[in-house]
Amino acid sequence: MCALRTVAGLVTPPAWLIVGLGNPGMEYAWTPHNLGFLAVDRLAELAGVRVARPEGNSLLGLGALAGQPVALAKPQTFMNASGLAVRELLARLALAPAHLIVLVDDVALPWGMLRIRTSGTAGGHNGLASIIGALGSGNFIRVRMGIGPDHPVADLAAYVLRPMRKAEQEQAAASVEAAAEAVRVILTEGVGRAMARFNRRVAPPQAPTLDAPKA
Numbered sequence: 001m002c003a004l005r006t007v008a009g010l011v012t013p014p015a016w017l018i019v020g021l022g023n024p025g026m027e028y029a030w031t032p033h034n035l036g037f038l039a040v041d042r043l044a045e046l047a048g049v050r051v052a053r054p055e056g057n058s059l060l061g062l063g064a065l066a067g068q069p070v071a072l073a074k075p076q077t078f079m080n081a082s083g084l085a086v087r088e089l090l091a092r093l094a095l096a097p098a099h100l101i102v103l104v105d106d107v108a109l110p111w112g113m114l115r116i117r118t119s120g121t122a123g124g125h126n127g128l129a130s131i132i133g134a135l136g137s138g139n140f141i142r143v144r145m146g147i148g149p150d151h152p153v154a155d156l157a158a159y160v161l162r163p164m165r166k167a168e169q170e171q172a173a174a175s176v177e178a179a180a181e182a183v184r185v186i187l188t189e190g191v192g193r194a195m196a197r198f199n200r201r202v203a204p205p206q207a208p209t210l211d212a213p214k215a
Contacts, residue, residue, distance in 0.1 A: 012069050013069065013093065013094070014062060014069045014070050014071040014093055014095070015068050015069050015070065015095075015099060016068060016069075016070045016071070016095070016099050016100075016101060016187065017070075017071045017073060017086075017089055017090060017093055017095050017099060017100050017101070018040065018043060018065075018070055018071065018072050018073070018100075018101045018103070018183060019036070019040070019058075019073045019074075019075065019082075019085075019086055019089070019100065019101070019102050019103065020035075020036030020037045020038070020039050020040030020041075020072075020073070020074050020102075020103040020104075021036035021037070021075065021079060021082050021102060021103065021104045021105070021127040021128075022034035022035070022036050022037030022038075022074060022075075022079065023078050023079050023161075024074075024076045024078065028161065030163050030164050030169065031160065031161050031162060031163060031164065032105055032147040032159070032160045032161075032162075032164055032168065032172070033079065033105055033147075033160040033161055034105075035103070035104070035105040035145045035147060035172055035175060035176065035179075036074075036102070036103040036104045036105060036127075036145075037074050038172065038176050039103040039143075039145065039175075039176045039179040039180060040072050040073070040074055040103060042176045042177065042179075042180045043065060043072055043180050043183060044061050044063075044072050046065065046180060047061070047063035047064060047065050047070070047072065048063060049061040049062065049063035049072065051072050051073065051074055054076075055089070055092070056073075056085055056088040056089040056092055057075060057076055057077050057084060057085040057088060058073040058074060058075045058076055058077075058085045058088075058089055059073065059074045059076060060072070060073050060089070061073075065183065065184065065187055066184045066187040066188045067187075067188070068187045068188075070187075071089065071093055073085070073086075073089055079126055079127040079130075080126045080127070080130055081130055082127040082128075082130045082131055083129075083130035083131040083132070083133055083134025083135065084130070084134055086100065086102075086131050086134060086135070087131075087134040087135055090135075097135050097137050097139055097140040098139065098140065100140040100141065101140070101141045101142070101143065101183060101186060102128065102131065102140060102141070102142045102143070103142075103143050103145070103179055103183075104125060104127060104128060104142055104143070104144055104145070105125075105144070105145055105146075105147045105160065106123065106125065106144035106145060106146055106147065106148070107124075107147055107148050107149070107156065107159070107160065108123060108124070108146075108148060109144060109145070109146030109147075109148055110146045110148045110150070111146050111147060111148065111150075111168065111171040111172075111175070112146060112171050112174060112175060113145075113146035113200070114143060114144065114145060114146070114175065114178050114179060114182060114198045114199070114200075115143075115144040115146075115198075115199055116141065116142070116143050116144070116182060116186075116191065116194050116195045116198055116199055117141070117142050117144070117195075118139070118140075118141055118191055118195075119138050119139045119140070120138055120142075121138060122138075123144075128142065141186065141191055143179050143182050143183065143186075145175040145176075145178075145179055146175070147160065147168075147172075178198065182194050182197075182198045185197060185198075
């Protein structure tokens with residue numbers, strides 16, 4: 001079990017596990033596929049903690065967000081095996097999937113668009129597919145951040161694993177801020193309120209013909 005931390009004057013276990021999906025290593029740090037890691041880093045800044053403690057095949061940080069004790073995690077298993085880390089962390093924290101929030105990129109959404117769901121399929125995302133397979137359930141909250149291309153892309157893996165251009169970095173920063181605020185709303189007002197506020201309808205770019213994802 002994870003050691004407890006003092007939160008708001010009380011020694012208490014985390015009530016939520018918040019996981020950002022990505023790939024470890026500097027070569028992946030500023031790629032579109034790592035928006036989940038970037039969002040967790042932003043939440044760690046807001047909580048005043050470091051996500052640096054090795055535990056459960058992840059880097060972990062324990063603290064408080066919006067008055068709620070939380071565990072922030074970045075799996076170090078690489079994207080396609082994220083479920084192994086998430087399953088282990090949930091077991092160590094004695095949390096059910098209903099208390100899991102996953103922050104993840106989504107090529108089916110345009111840049112800047114957020115989509116919050118409480119359940120569902122992986123939608124073609126290998127990291128989500130790994131989590132669903134490991135947990136045997138898709139009943140967990142996911143905050144999906146759009147990274148969809150605005151032009152046809154022949155190699156989707158190359159697209160999501162390449163360094164972001166300057167304009168994309170600016171869009172990513174805005175998405176990360178929005179995702180952090182969405183998590184705050186989930187924790188304080190509930191996921192229904194967050195969905196009503198952040199699941200805005202935005203006209204997507206022309207749908208490209210994409211190869212099956214490899215990353």
